[in-house]
Amino acid sequence: MQVCFFKLCPVIPLEQALTAIKDAIKKTYGKKGEEMIRMNMAAVDAATSRVFEVPLAGKTADGQPMPPPVSEKAPAFVRDFIAPILVGCGDDLPVSAMPKDGTFPTDTARWEKRNIALEIPVWEPQVCIQCCKCTMVCPHASIRAKVFDPAKANGNQPASFKSADPKNKEWAGLKFVLQVAAEDCTGCGLCTQVCPAKSKSEAKLKAINMRPQLPLLEAERTNWDYFLSLPEFDRARLKITTIREQQLQRPLFEFSGSCAGCGETPYVKLLSQLFGDRLLIANATGCSSIYGGNLPTTPYAKDLAGRGPTWNNSLFEDNAEFGLGIRLALDQQIVQAGELLRRLSSSLSDQLVTALLGAEQKDEAGIAAQRERVAELKRKLAGVEGADAKSLLAIADVLVRKSVWILGGDGWAYDIGYGGLDHVFSVGRDVNILVLDTEVYSNTGGQMSKSTPRGAVAKFAAAGKPARKKDLGLMAMNYGNVYVASVAMGAKDDHALRSFVEAEAYRGPSLILAYSHCIAHGIDMGHGLQNQKMAVDSGHWLLYRYDPTKAGSGENPLKVDSAPPKTPLEEFMMMENRFKVLTRAKPEVAKRLFQDAQMDAQYRRKLYEHLSKQEG
C-alpha cells in the first residue's frame, strides 16, 4: 500500500521512495535472512507494476442498500445492541441498553458473518472415510459432522446438500454429513491438511479440498441452515473416546476471532463439545480471553436445550484462585442441596432423593439420567410449601455434575499466575486446568515466558533463550494428587481426546498441557499440525499422562505416550522462524543453544522414562 501511495501521489520521486523502502526492508528483516528480504522486495516490485485504474463507467454506490450487519433472524439483543457495535456505532448506545445484571449473553458470534475465507473446504462424500479429523482440528468450528435419521429431517433439503451412508455399521439407516459454514470459515486449510483420505481415481483429490468461496457462498449458506435444522445425535449414545463418534458432539464454541489456523482453539472447542453443557470456565487474560470474550460477540454457544458454557475472565494473576473459588462455591451448594434433600425427603420421594444423592454421573448416560431426576425434583418441589423447598429449587441444578475448567496460556500458567496455580494443585479440589501452551506470550506480542524453549528467539530473549523450558507438568506431578497430561493434537489426536476425558473424570485437580502452534512461532499456520507432529517426533514435546488413581493399585502413575524421537531436534527447530532466525543472527550462539536444547530433550525423555519405570 505504501508503494501504491508513492506511485499515485508523487510527493517525492518514485525511484527515491522505492530505494528508501527497500533500504528499510533490509534493515528491518536483515536478521531474518535472505529469503525474507527477497519476498519483501518482490512484493514491492509487484506492487509498482500492478497498480491499475478501475473504470467505474458511470457506476455509483447510490441506491445500493447497505446489507444489514446481522441477519434479521437474530435475537433482539443481537440486532439492537451487538449490531450497532459491529458497525462502529457503539458510542451511540445508551447505558440502559446494557445487560442489567452484568452478565453478557453467549452464543452471539454466529450472527457475525465475517466471510473472510478466499477458499473453503468442499466435501467429497465418496472419498471420505468419515474419520472426523477435519472437524476436530478446525479452529473455528466451521466444518461439522452430523449423523441423522433422514425420516426425522425436515423435508426442505436443498438440492446441493450432500450426505452419505455412515461407515459405522451401528448407524445403518442413518445419514452422515460433513458441512462447512462458508461464511464463518477462515480458509486456513488445516482440515484439508489433516484429511487422510485420498481418492483412488483422481490424483491429489482428498475427501475435502479447498475451493474458492464466492461461487459456493449462496448454496452453502442454505446448506448450513439446513444442516443446523437437522436433529442432533443423542450424546448419551456416543463413545466419546473415539474421535469419529465424539466429533458428533455439537461444538459450543464457534466462530471465535482467533487467527486463521490457530493451534489453541481446537482444544477449547473440544472442551466445549465434551463438557460444554455443564461447563464453567475461569479464563486467564491472554489470547483465549480475547477470542473467548471479545466484545461485542461471544463464541461460547448453547445447545438446543439452551445449555452452554458459563465463562468468565478474571485478572491475569489470579485466574487459578478464581477458578478454585468457583469450585468451592459449587461444593458448598452441593452440600447444601444434599442437606435440603435429606430434610425434604418425606415430602418428595425417598427413592428419588436416594437416587439423586447416589448418582455416580460417570458418563454422558449418567449425566442425562441425573438431569431427568433433577427435572422430576423440580416438578415435585413446585408442590412443596416452605423455605427449604424454595432454597432447594434455587440450587437444584448443582446436583448435575458440573465441570470446572481453568483456562489460560503459558504466560499465565508458567509465570504470572503460577503461584496461584501451584496453590490450586496443593488444595486437591476437583478442578481442571487447560494450559494452551504456545511457549511464548502470544497475545502481548511474543515475549519470552518460562515455557519458552532454549534457543527460541522472543522479546527479552533476542539472542535466543539461554535457559531450558520450565517443566510445569513435572512440578505438578510432585504433588502426587494431580492428574497431568501433556498433549499435542497435531501429533496424536486420540491421545489428546483421551486425556481430556480422563482429566475431567478424575475427582481432583487435573492439568493438561496442550501444545499449540502459533503465529508467534514464525510458521505457515496452514501446516501447524505438521509442526506439532514434528515437535513430538523430534522429542521437543513429550506426550505423557500421569494418573494418580493408578498409584492406589500399585501401578506407576506415569506413562510416556510418545515414541522415542525419530529425528534430530534441529530438524524441527529449522522448521520454525523462532529458532531459525538465530542461526542467521548469531550462528555460533545458535549452534551452542541448539546442542543444549538437544541435550535437554534427551535428558528429559530419559528422566520421564526413568520415573515411569519406578516400581511400587
Added chain:
Amino acid sequence: MQVCFFKLCPVIPLEQALTAIKDAIKKTYGKKGEEMIRMNMAAVDAATSRVFEVPLAGKTADGQPMPPPVSEKAPAFVRDFIAPILVGCGDDLPVSAMPKDGTFPTDTARWEKRNIALEIPVWEPQVCIQCCKCTMVCPHASIRAKVFDPAKANGNQPASFKSADPKNKEWAGLKFVLQVAAEDCTGCGLCTQVCPAKSKSEAKLKAINMRPQLPLLEAERTNWDYFLSLPEFDRARLKITTIREQQLQRPLFEFSGSCAGCGETPYVKLLSQLFGDRLLIANATGCSSIYGGNLPTTPYAKDLAGRGPTWNNSLFEDNAEFGLGIRLALDQQIVQAGELLRRLSSSLSDQLVTALLGAEQKDEAGIAAQRERVAELKRKLAGVEGADAKSLLAIADVLVRKSVWILGGDGWAYDIGYGGLDHVFSVGRDVNILVLDTEVYSNTGGQMSKSTPRGAVAKFAAAGKPARKKDLGLMAMNYGNVYVASVAMGAKDDHALRSFVEAEAYRGPSLILAYSHCIAHGIDMGHGLQNQKMAVDSGHWLLYRYDPTKAGSGENPLKVDSAPPKTPLEEFMMMENRFKVLTRAKPEVAKRLFQDAQMDAQYRRKLYEHLSKQEG
C-alpha cells in the same frame, strides 16, 4: 497470676473462682490431653499455696538510681536514639533524630542487655574437646569460641577468665577460649544439650553445664569484655568446612530477639559467620524479619573492620524478586567497574587491573587478596583525574565478590512468595536462598502452609493437614541449574555447614531448605536438636544435596545424605504436640493420616533414591 489476684482481692469467694478457672482449663486444654490439664491444675494449686507477703522492712526505692538502659560506652546514636525507645519514650524523639538517609545502623542489639537467663552455661576447659558444636547451635551467638596468641592479648586478663591449650596441633602455642555473654544468653540450654564431652571423673559433668546466672554475672561481664578485646583469628587461615575451625569466624548476627532455643537463628548466625563481611540480605516478612530488624535494635553486626551484612526487608510476597534486583544491580555495577578499569588501565597499572579482573575469589584467602587489590586501586584512583576515576572509586567495592542471600520462612517460600521464587530459579542468576522451614506460619500464629506435613494440626488444619507437604526442593531441582540442599543442623551439623559453603560457591541460584524446630511444634525448645535428629532418623526430613556442577562431568547431581529411616515416623510425630494432639482430638483421623504420612516418607525416600541412581 489470676489465682493470686482472686486470693488477694476476694471479689468473689476464692473457691468459686478456682472452680471457674479449673472448668475453663478443662475446656481450653481438653483436646490436648490429660497431662496438659494436670499440669495446669497443679499450677493453680501451687499458686494458691505459694502466695506470701514480702516484708519490705522500711526499704524504699528512693535514692536508688535507675540503671542506665544502655552502657555509657555505647555510641551516641544508641544512647540518644535507641535508649529512649528501649525505655518506652520513643514518642518523645524528634523527627530530626531519625537517620536522614533512611538507613538504620546495624550492630546495636549488643547494647541492649536483657539479662533474661536464669541459668547460663559454664565452661569446664579440662572436659572440653573443643568441637565447637555448642557455639554453632547457640541461637543468640552468646557462647563463642576464640583462638588467640596470648602474647598479643591485652595484659588485663581478669582472674576468672578461663582458657586452654588448643587441641588442634596447628595452633600450638595459642590459647583456646569458650566464653559466654552472660547478659545476652537466654538460658535455652541447647549448647549443653549438644555438648558431646563428658567428664570421666565426675558423673553428669559435661564440658558446659547450666549454672545460675546471678552469682556469675559480674565476673562473666568482665570476662566477656576481655574476650571481645582479644584479637580475632585470621579468617583466611581457617578451614571453613570443619566446624571446629569455622566456628572461630566471628558471628555478625548476635543477640536477636528470637525465642529462647530458636531453631532458625543458628542458620542465620552461620550465614553471618561464613559470609557476613560481604553479605547482602533480602529478608521476607516473618519471624526472621522480626528478630532480624526489630526496632529499635538490630542484631546484624559488624566486624572490627566495620564490615557486616547489609539487610533489608521488603514485602512478604516479593522478597525473591527483591533479592534478584539486588543481584542484577550488583552485576550491572561489576560490568561497569570492569569497563572503567579497562579504560583507566594505563593510568593505574596493567598488572593490577588484570589481577582485579581475573581474581577467582574462590575462598577466604582469595577474597582477602582481592580486598587488598581494591584498597590499592582506591589509593591509586585518588591520584587520577577525571570523571571515570571518580565513578570507579564510587563502585570499586563491588569488585570484591558479594554474597546475595534471600531469606524467609516456609510461609514465604512455599506459599506467598513462591511465584517469585520460582521465577528467580528460572533466571539463573547467582543468588542464594535460605528457607527457614518450620513447616508452619510461625510468626503469624501457626497457620498451615504448603510446607506443613500431613497429619500436623495447625490453624486452617484443625483436623490435621490432609495433604502431603509440598516438595519445594524437588520443584527447584526440576530446573536443573539450581543448587539445592536440605539440611537439619540438629541431625547433621557438618552437612549443614558444607551445604552453606557449596551453595555460596555455586555461581547460579542456590536453595537451602533448613529444618527449624519451633515453638509452634509444641515441643520443649531446649530439646529442639533432638527433635531435629529424630525428624531425620524417622524419615520425616531428608538430607540431600543437588549440585548442578556434577552433571557436567556426567555424575548424578543428586546425593541423598541421610541414612534410611531407623525408626517409625510415628515415634517422631508423638514427640511433638502438633501431631500428638490429633491422636486425642480425632484418634481415627490421626491413625489414617499418620499411616499416610508414613507412606509419604517411604515414597519420597524411594523417589529420591531412584532419582539419585539415574545414570548419565
